[in-house]
Amino acid sequence: DQQVKQNSPSLSVQEGRISILNCDYTNSMFDYFLWYKKYPAEGPTFLISISSIKDKNEDGRFTVFLNKSAKHLSLHIVPSQPGDSAVYFCAASWRNNDMRFGAGTRLTVKP
Amino acid sequence: DAGVTQSPTHLIKTRGQQVTLRCSPKSGHDTVSWYQQALGQGPQFIFQYYEEEERQRGNFPDRFSGHQFPNYSSELNVNALLLGDSALYLCASSVGSGANVLTFGAGSRLTVL
Numbered sequence: 001d002q003q004v005k006q007n008s009p010s011l012s013v014q015e016g017r018i019s020i021l022n023c024d025y026t027n028s029m030f031d032y033f034l035w036y037k038k039y040p041a042e043g044p045t046f047l048i049s050i051s052s053i054k055d056k057n058e059d060g061r062f063t064v065f066l067n068k069s070a071k072h073l074s075l076h077i078v079p080s081q082p083g084d085s086a087v088y089f090c091a092a093s094w095r096n097n098d099m100r101f102g103a104g105t106r107l108t109v110k111p
Numbered sequence: 112d113a114g115v116t117q118s119p120t121h122l123i124k125t126r127g128q129q130v131t132l133r134c135s136p137k138s139g140h141d142t143v144s145w146y147q148q149a150l151g152q153g154p155q156f157i158f159q160y161y162e163e164e165e166r167q168r169g170n171f172p173d174r175f176s177g178h179q180f181p182n183y184s185s186e187l188n189v190n191a192l193l194l195g196d197s198a199l200y201l202c203a204s205s206v207g208s209g210a211n212v213l214t215f216g217a218g219s220r221l222t223v224l
Contacts, residue, residue: 004153032211043115043201043215044154089153093211098144098167101153 003027004092006102014110019077021105023090026071030092030100035064035075038087038104047088048075080109113138115216117202123222124192132187132219136204142166143185144213145177146201154201160185161208189221197223 005024013019021035031052036044050057050064050073057064063076077084090102116135124130136143142161146154156169160179179185183204189196199220203213 006153009151034211036215041217043203043217045215046212049211091153098156098159098169099211099213101146101155103151103153 002103003030004090004100004102006088006090006105008105009103010106010108012108012110013080015082016079019075019080019084019107019109021075021077021088021090021107023073023075023102024071025073025092025100027092027094027100028068028071029094031094032092033064033066033073034091034093034099035062036089036091036101037084038089044089077107080107082109082111085109115140115202115204115214117200117216117219119219120217121220121222123224125224126192126194128192128223129188129190130192130221132189132200132202132221134185134187134202134204134216136183136185136202137214140204140206140214141183142205142208142210143179143183144203144205145185145187146203146215147171148199148201148218150198157187159208166208192223194223197221 034049035047038044087104093099144159145157148154158168163179174190199218201218202216
């Protein structure tokens with residue numbers, strides 16, 4: 001039962017360009033969405049989140065967009081930096097129940 | 112300020128054995144959640160402990176059990192290990208059982224032979 005899907009296992013972008021990571025979900029009850037970043041040998045770290053009552057949330061170089069009708073969210077990183085190279089997980093929850101994670105997208109930012 | 116610490120970092124067991132993994136939450140956090148991350152997949156929720164009780168549970172068999180101590184630290188126990196239990200086990204802590212933002216540890220990698 002995979003309620004959160006990240007269909008792109010990897011993404012490669014040039015330094016300075018925009019990185020767009022996508023995530024789709026199937027459960028319309030989800031009301032809170034998050035992005036986590038994971039470096040090798042470390043646990044996932046929280047990056048940015050968005051509530052279902054919003055369609056955009058911005059934090060510095062990172063912006064998350066939510067399209068509820070399409071059950072789709074995306075993470076934009078502008079400009080991308082080599083230090084952004086990591087695995088990015090999309091996660092969703094509802095009524096503070098257990099959080100569901102996607103399989104992750106490995107982002108590589110080339111200098 | 113120490114974050115979430117987990118032990119051991121790596122361990123190898125054989126089928127049928129039992130394993131105990133340990134987690135100390137971030138200072139100030141009182142809730143611990145456990146996740147299993149198989150290779151190439153995202154973390155899957157096992158259960159959450161708050162006030163020394165299991166508050167929520169994911170779709171995992173009873174072979175998976177846990178405990179939370181008065182100091183908020185937690186243990187994950189897995190009995191009768193199967194080959195499919197090989198995974199990275201992540202502990203995450205938060206403030207309150209309804210928190211959305213989790214702080215993860217680096218995980219314990221379990222290999223079952």
